[in-house]
Each structure stands twice: as structure tokens, then as C-alpha cells.
Amino acid sequence: MRERRLITLTGVGGVGKSRLALRAVADARQARPDGVWWVELSPLRDPGLLTATVAHAVGLADHSPRPLDEELCAWMADKKLLLVLDTCEHLVAECRHLVGELLQSSPGLTVLITSREPLGCAVEQVVDVRPLPCEGPDSDALALFRARALAATPQAAAVFADPGRTAVAVEVCRRLDGIPLALELAGARLRLWTLEQMAERMGERFAVLSDARAALPRRHQTMRTTIGWSHELCEPLERLLWARLSVFTGDFDIAAARAVCAGGPLSAARVERVLAGLAAKSVVLRTDERGADTRYRLLDTIREYGQDWLGELGEVQIVTDRHAHWYAALAQAADRGWMGPGQVDWYRRITAEHAQLRTALEHLLTADPTAAMEMAGALWFYWFACGHGHEGRAFLERALRAAPRTGAAHNQALWALGLTALQQGDMDRAQRLAEECTRDAARLADPSGSCARPTWNRCRSSCPATRCGP
Ligand SMILES: Nc1ncnc2c1ncn2[C@@H]1O[C@H](COP(=O)(O)OP(=O)(O)OP(=O)(O)O)[C@@H](O)[C@H]1O
Ligand SMILES: [Mg+2]
Structure with missing residues (x-):
């Protein structure tokens, strides 16, 4: 470099x-x-x-x-x-x-x-980037496998003290082609299996798959096979949660996991325990450990596998909808809380969820344009006050085009779009939007309901955006 x-x-x-x-x-x-x-x-x-x-x-x-x-x-x-x-x-x-x-x-x-x-x-x-060298007892691949195995269970120490068993571990690393993620998943597995059981099961599975997937490059094959194998070894509820978690983009918290992934055999109360099981198997990573604020994520390769599985289960639509509505509700709550003592917390929370909010908005734009418009309008403060003017403007414009042109939500989205235009110094457009917003507000059954929203009132006293509203 x-x-x-x-x-x-x-x-x-x-x-x-x-x-x-x-x-x-x-x-x-x-x-x-x-x-x-x-x-x-x-x-x-x-x-x-x-x-x-x-x-x-x-x-x-x-x-x-x-x-x-x-x-x-x-x-x-x-x-x-x-x-x-x-x-x-x-x-x-x-x-x-x-x-x-x-x-x-x-x-x-x-x-x-x-x-x-x-x-x-x-x-x-x-x-x-090549996989880790995996030949012999001093290889990097074996060192990583050993470290993950010891982190999973102290009993793994006995394996590596015995030269005969170490040779089996070397064979496992070789089978995994020295791919670090594969080694990590396999190392974590020693919590439940002996090394010998693992080597034996692995042999069977890899033999079958190397025939079936001959068209794939070898390393891709190994990774898919390892993940598929990790998947089979999960309990049914863990597999279900893995699939459903694949709708998240980037990291997420436990409350979101509960809201989006519970359903059918997986109750909300069990989600946390099942998630801990996936974390113990290195399928889910904890990215930021702060008690109730702990965040989790799936590595890309693992998420992709979950996505395929979610498709097999026929649940893509329902879980994606739940994801989108959860983040839409979060946007509404943030809108209500923004003008108040919790503003800094809301700033942090919404910033942490930026990737999820985008995914949710994208989905709603086609699945439920009215909800997309409500959500994009509720996020006015994020677009306007947190440095996302271009993005907000684009989402608001798309949502306003897609959704029916009536009601308080439409009015708020127009207002929010006006704010982004104003902020960008696009005064003509801001003026036209303000006029449209004023006319629409006057037509609402309860115009004061939209114009005298608490946000609006408090905003009015201090903020130049006052000029762009009714
Ligand atoms: N040299 C290494 N030593 C120890 N662990 C490693 C090493 N290389 C990778 N890992 C671990 O393997 C896992 C996969 O690595 P990483 O996420 O960097 O892969 P990637 O090639 O970026 O994958 P993707 O294409 O899915 O983004 C991670 O948990 C990482 O910490
Ligand atoms: Mg990567």
C-alpha cells in the first residue's frame, strides 16, 4: 500500500x-x-x-x-x-x-x-488471499483450529497433547482446506463432539459433496460444505433462527431479533437462548458486548446460507415484512422522541440501525408504499439533522411517487422533503414544496393535527425550517 x-x-x-x-x-x-x-x-x-x-x-x-x-x-x-x-x-x-x-x-x-x-x-x-497453510503439526491452520477448540472447551487440550490425535486434527484442517472460517466453525464444534467423531462425520459428508458439487471451485465447495455441515449439526430451532436472522443487514440487537424472528415453534421468550446457542457455535458473532445493548451479526457467507434456507422454508416474505415493520415502528418512536431529552440517545440508536433502516425502506417501497412514506417522513430528523440529506431526499421522493397522495403521512413526507431541499440551499424547490404542503394541510380533516405536531411546534421556535411549512 x-x-x-x-x-x-x-x-x-x-x-x-x-x-x-x-x-x-x-x-x-x-x-x-x-x-x-x-x-x-x-x-x-x-x-x-x-x-x-x-x-x-x-x-x-x-x-x-x-x-x-x-x-x-x-x-x-x-x-x-x-x-x-x-x-x-x-x-x-x-x-x-x-x-x-x-x-x-x-x-x-x-x-x-x-x-x-x-x-x-x-x-x-x-x-x-490464500487459505492458511495446513500441513503438519506446526501449521497456522492447526494453530487456529486449536485456539478455537480451546475457547469452546478446555477438554480440547487433551487432543493437542497427544501426537496421534494431533495428526487427526491436522487431517481435519486439511479437509477444511485451511479456510479460517471453516476452521473456526469446526473448532467450536468440539464442545459437543470428540475430534474422532468429527473426522469421521466430516469424511462422509465431504465425500458425498465433492461428487455433487464438482462444478464449483474446490474452496467454494469446502466452505459451502462446512457451513452446510455446521447447519445440520444445529438444533432445529437454531436452524430456524439462523434462516430468519438472514434478513438483517449488518448488526442487530436482541429486541429486534425477538420481534423479527419469533413465530411458530420459536417463541419470543426462547429467541435469546437459541441465539446464544448459535453464538457458541460461531455462527453468530457478538460485535459489541454491552449487556442489554449487545449487538450481533452473521458473517456474509453464513448469512447467505441462511437466506437460501429461508427461501426453502418459504418464509422470505413474512420475515422480511416483519423486519421492515419493526424498523418502521422504530423510526416512528424516534420521531416522537427526537424533540426531547432523549435526542442524543435516539441519534445513536438510529445511526446504529442505518443499514437496517435502508433495507426496511427499500422493502416497503415495493411491498407497502404507504408505510414507506410514513417511515421516510418519520425519519425527517435523520435526513435533515444527521447529515443524510441526499439519501433522505431520494427515499422521500421515491416514497411520495409510490404512495397515495393523501393524509397526514403524505403531508409529513412533503414537509420532510422540503426540509432536505431547504437545507441543500435548493430554495425554489423548498418554496414549491412548502406551498404544496400548506395546501394539503388545509385539506386534511384536522389540519392542526399535522401542522401543530409537537415536533413541529418545538421546531418552529428555533429552526429556520419554519419557513418551509404551513
Ligand atoms: N489469519 C487468521 N487467523 C485467525 N482467524 C482468522 C484469520 N483469517 C480469518 N480469520 C477468521 O475467519 C473468519 C472469516 O474471516 P473474514 O471475515 O476476514 O473472511 P472474508 O474473506 O472477509 O469473508 P467474506 O468474503 O465472507 O467477507 C473471521 O472470523 C476471522 O476472524
Ligand atoms: Mg469480509
Whole structure:
């Protein structure tokens, strides 16, 4: 990274691309005067929000009507910084385009990418991340397997004290092709199985699958097989929860997991215990441990498997709906709480849920446009006051186009759109929206209900946006 301007770490899911990138940027020699910025793209579904996501990650406040990529290029032009785009394989073309523009306008910029496939830029240096060496008792693969096994159960110490059993463990690592995620899942499994049971079961399963999936590259096959095998070893409720958790993008908290994933045989009261079971098997990671605020996430490869399974169960629609309505309700609660002593907490909470809110809005835009409009309008403060003007404007415009043009929710969405236009200095549009908003409010059965909302009243005394409402 000291010599090249664009490096892409490629390799199969779970091979350690993100971890290697983290390690590389932690090296003090990679420091840049204007910082090292990490942009996590795996939760991003809408390619249209790539620039907004990068701009937000680097702390660029989004307050101008200029196209955001121009803003970003101008902002970076004189900076010396390292930008990491983690997980780009679902946005290859968009990343190629944005990175090309940024590199051209910012001579001091270095970009590090992780992706299962290269971007295909002329200046790109591709580094294929290889699995861990797995031959012999001193291999890195065995060291990782051993560490995970010991973390799962102290009894694993006996395995590695015995040269004969160590040889079996080496064989297990070899079967797993030294892929770190596969080794982690297998290591965690020693809590329930002896090493020998594992080796035996693994042999059977891998033999069957290597015939069935001959078309897949070998390492992909190994990873899929390992995950499928981990999946079979889960209890039925754990499998169900794994599938349902796959609707989350990015990390989530226990309350959301309970609300979205309970149903049928899995009661809300059991979700936490089943989630703990998945965490113990390394299927779910705890990202931030703070008691009730603990957040969880699934690695991409594991989430993808869950998504396939959710499809098999025929539950995609219902669980995606529940996810969307949970976050829509959260947006409404935040709207009610924003103008009050809890504002900072709401700011933190909504910021932490940004990826989930996007996913929910995207889904509602097609599944329930009225709910999308209500949600986008409720998030007015997030678009307007928390630096997401471009994104908010785009969501509000789409929702207003898709939903019926009546009622208080429509009025609030118009008002929110007016705020974003005003904030971007787009005065003509703000004026037209204000007029439309005023006319619509007058037609509502209870115009005071929408115009004299508590938010509005308190906002009115202190905020320039007053001018844009009825
Ligand atoms: N060298 C290593 N030593 C120990 N653990 C590792 C190593 N490399 C990867 N891991 C672990 O393996 C798991 C998968 O790694 P990581 O998430 O970096 O894979 P990835 O290639 O980015 O996968 P994806 O394509 O799904 O994003 C993680 O839990 C990570 O901590
Ligand atoms: Mg990764």
C-alpha cells in the first residue's frame, strides 16, 4: 500500500480478506495525515447509495445539492488518506466507477478493497488471499483450529497433547482446506463432539459433496460444505433462527431479533437462548458486548446460507415484512422522541440501525408504499439533522411517487422533503414544496393535527425550517 494506489484482496468467503485488511490498516506505517477510513459495504443493498455511504463514513456532511460524487472528489482532492472498501463483490461495477473517479481527482488517495472478485480497474493490484497453510503439526491452520477448540472447551487440550490425535486434527484442517472460517466453525464444534467423531462425520459428508458439487471451485465447495455441515449439526430451532436472522443487514440487537424472528415453534421468550446457542457455535458473532445493548451479526457467507434456507422454508416474505415493520415502528418512536431529552440517545440508536433502516425502506417501497412514506417522513430528523440529506431526499421522493397522495403521512413526507431541499440551499424547490404542503394541510380533516405536531411546534421556535411549512 506504500507503492500502489489500488489494492484488491480477493478470495473465497471466509478466507480472511476483511481480517487481513484490518490488520494491514492497523500497521502504523500505513497511517496517512488525513486518516484511514473504513467503509463496510456488506449491508449496502442499493448501489445508488454507494457514494452516500462512503461520504458519510469519511465524515463528509451531506448538505449540498451538488451531486455527491463531485462533492466527495472535491473534498478528497488535497487529502492524503487511505480508504478501505470492505466487501465489494455485490457492487463491483459501482465501486470500479467511484474508485476510478476518486483516484483520478485525489492524487494522495490510496484504496484498499476486499471483494470475492476483482474490480477490473487498470491500476488495480490484485492480491489473492490464500487459505492458511495446513500441513503438519506446526501449521497456522492447526494453530487456529486449536485456539478455537480451546475457547469452546478446555477438554480440547487433551487432543493437542497427544501426537496421534494431533495428526487427526491436522487431517481435519486439511479437509477444511485451511479456510479460517471453516476452521473456526469446526473448532467450536468440539464442545459437543470428540475430534474422532468429527473426522469421521466430516469424511462422509465431504465425500458425498465433492461428487455433487464438482462444478464449483474446490474452496467454494469446502466452505459451502462446512457451513452446510455446521447447519445440520444445529438444533432445529437454531436452524430456524439462523434462516430468519438472514434478513438483517449488518448488526442487530436482541429486541429486534425477538420481534423479527419469533413465530411458530420459536417463541419470543426462547429467541435469546437459541441465539446464544448459535453464538457458541460461531455462527453468530457478538460485535459489541454491552449487556442489554449487545449487538450481533452473521458473517456474509453464513448469512447467505441462511437466506437460501429461508427461501426453502418459504418464509422470505413474512420475515422480511416483519423486519421492515419493526424498523418502521422504530423510526416512528424516534420521531416522537427526537424533540426531547432523549435526542442524543435516539441519534445513536438510529445511526446504529442505518443499514437496517435502508433495507426496511427499500422493502416497503415495493411491498407497502404507504408505510414507506410514513417511515421516510418519520425519519425527517435523520435526513435533515444527521447529515443524510441526499439519501433522505431520494427515499422521500421515491416514497411520495409510490404512495397515495393523501393524509397526514403524505403531508409529513412533503414537509420532510422540503426540509432536505431547504437545507441543500435548493430554495425554489423548498418554496414549491412548502406551498404544496400548506395546501394539503388545509385539506386534511384536522389540519392542526399535522401542522401543530409537537415536533413541529418545538421546531418552529428555533429552526429556520419554519419557513418551509404551513
Ligand atoms: N489469519 C487468521 N487467523 C485467525 N482467524 C482468522 C484469520 N483469517 C480469518 N480469520 C477468521 O475467519 C473468519 C472469516 O474471516 P473474514 O471475515 O476476514 O473472511 P472474508 O474473506 O472477509 O469473508 P467474506 O468474503 O465472507 O467477507 C473471521 O472470523 C476471522 O476472524
Ligand atoms: Mg469480509
